Amino acid sequence: MAPVSKWCVVANVSLPDLEHLAQTADLGDLTVYYRGPEGIHLPEDPPFVVDVATLTPHSPGAVAPTLRIESDVVTVRVSPLNENPVYYAVNRTKGSFAYFTDLLLAPLVLPALGLPVRFLGSTPVHECGTLVAGVSRLRHGTVERTRRTGGRWLRETGDEHDVLGDFRAPHRDDPLAAGEAQLEALAAEIARIDAAAPEGTGYATLLSGGIDSGTVTYLAARAGLPLTPYSVASPWGDELDDAAELCAELGIDLEPVHLTEDQIITSIPEAVRWLGLADAEVVEVALTATTVQRLGVVPADEVLLTGYGSDLVNAGLYRPFDHRDDLIEQVLSAVDRTRRSNELSNRMPLAYGTTAHHPFWSWPVMRVALETTPECKVREGREKYHLRTAMGRRVPEPIAWRKKIAVHHGGGLQDGVARRLGKETGTQDRQAVYLACFAGLLDQAAQGELDPTDPWELFERAVRSVRSR
Known part of the structure; x- marks a missing residue:
């Protein structure tokens, strides 16, 4: 569609x-x-x-x-x-x-x-x-x-008062208690979403081998929601085996989704279109969800629940820090950047007539996460220590403590996209391609074409523009 x-x-x-x-x-x-x-x-x-x-x-x-x-x-x-x-x-x-x-x-x-x-x-x-x-x-x-x-x-x-300023002195300092509180808030948010949905609504998750989508999948399944987990594989890597391990634990079937390089690359113009910006990292993080949406992988009558947002509030993609205040600032800065990035907006699902929710990005869940101290979030060289500790009481240790980077967060996918764009344009400036895509979208919009009808043509035009500079 x-x-x-x-x-x-x-x-x-x-x-x-x-x-x-x-x-x-x-x-x-x-x-x-x-x-x-x-x-x-x-x-x-x-x-x-x-x-x-x-x-x-x-x-x-x-x-x-x-x-x-x-x-x-x-x-x-x-x-x-x-x-x-x-x-x-x-x-x-x-x-x-x-x-x-x-x-x-x-x-x-x-x-x-x-x-x-x-x-x-x-x-x-x-x-x-x-x-x-x-x-x-x-x-x-x-x-x-x-x-x-x-x-x-x-x-x-x-x-109005900026609520982020209230979280510079987090007080939840017990990893297990903080993790349990976050799981309780997540379960309540999933229950709220279900209560507002029509009776008989089905649900989907984008399940990687990571703790974030795994937690959402676990809680939705344990709540008795009719749930289908989808796990995405690209030419640059997958976590199908890890995702299947959790599904086996839950007794539900996994739906593998194999995306080709061209399918992902062709999604670039639409990712730029729904974001309304061209920041390289933001565009690339959005590519998997955009491709899944564009190809209609998840049926329109299934409400999508994601693990997006957890990395931001739970210090999942952190830089080394020397002092606890550094990590607090990293988390607050990440949240601040994201409220200007549009990466969790509802614009793309609205355009496709679908519904998506990001439970980690609901305020009750965020509040618990932002009240949690850096020592709970990063310990013994592991990120999201508190969340893993709580989930470790519910799922086997290899699932809760697996150390991998989910494909939708960049990792192999981001590197693969960078290599493809470098080959196409002869430059390592990926953002130049995304800016050229936005320029092409703007030109089409001036003719009354507000939605990409031929993403591949838009992409090729952007590549030609960058190559000719």
């Missing part, structure tokens, strides 16, 4: 290039352009609130990033973790502005604001910067209101 991006735009001018692509609501001073999940429509009368993560009308009382839209006021609330970004562009001379949830809409929005469309060609330095000139990303924890008053538009911005 080809992807169809979902998005929402609120502007104080008409955006004619979007009219044939979306549901339109003319509120007088503001116009809304909305393309949500199949069968979902905006309420007929304002005010209405759109959940930025799901692009559905927001449920009262729920805590989520939102767009609240009235006839002359738009209020944007950005979550502290900011997985699903909201972008902003303004022409102060003309007083025209727009908020939108998809960066690739920029070529269809900026001209109507009286602004040029210009690809910057390099990774933005400012935390609110993007790859498109004149478009900024709202900061995490921001509440922003733009309202019409006295014949002009007034923009008010306030920053």
Whole structure:
């Protein structure tokens, strides 16, 4: 199934290039352009609130990033973790502005604001910067209101307390107790996901030989969820035997997924498209999930549960540190970077009509992890010591304490992609290819093609562009 991006735009001018692509609501001073999940429509009368993560009308009382839209006021609330970004562009001379949830809409929005469309060609330095000139990303924890008053538009911005600052003195100092607390929080999050799903929903995991996806798979299976674990093999390595070992322990079947080099490489443009950026490591970490999604490996009626996010909060990919404060800072910095990377956003599943959850990246689980001391997380040369200690009470020692790097985190896959791109372009600058892919996507978007219809052609065009420099 080809992807169809979902998005929402609120502007104080008409955006004619979007009219044939979306549901339109003319509120007088503001116009809304909305393309949500199949069968979902905006309420007929304002005010209405759109959940930025799901692009559905927001449920009262729920805590989520939102767009609240009235006839002359738009209020944007950005979550502290900011997985699903909201972008902003303004022409102060003309007083025209727009908020939108998809960066690739920029070529269809900026001209109507009286602004040029210009690809910057390099990774933005400012935390609110993007790859498109004149478009900024709202900061995490921001509440922003733009309202019409006295014949002009007034923009008010306030920053909420940054919750990450509360975790510089972690207090959970017993590895077993900290691991058990995290498993309890994970089990509760999986139960919450299941309670909100329709009856009879099936589930899937992307299972490697690592502790993260293994923990999620174990807890989902032990909760009695109808579960299918999928394990990905690439030409550069696999962990099928390790994944099968856990499945045998749980008494469930493993579904191996063999991806070819070309299938992974062809996923690069789509990874860049859904991320909205071109940072090499972020793109490469996203390649496995993107390929699985693009090829329809996991059926659309199965809810995907991943182990993503654990490395960040549990110090799974740490650098050597001399002092406990160094590791605390590494963890907090990793979380901070990720809330600007879009790697855990919901944009790709929405486009494919699927559902994905990252239990480790839910706030109750993150809180337990961030309250856990460095001495619990890294001990005796092992990362995620606390999590392994707790899981060691549930599964055999070789499963809990296996020391391997999951294929989706780079390792052999990242090296394999680097070698292929070096051979194709004659340069080791992988990011140049990803930036060229974004430029190609931006060009297509200007023609109204918001979703990649021929990823291979986009990739080859990017390679030719880099090779010709």
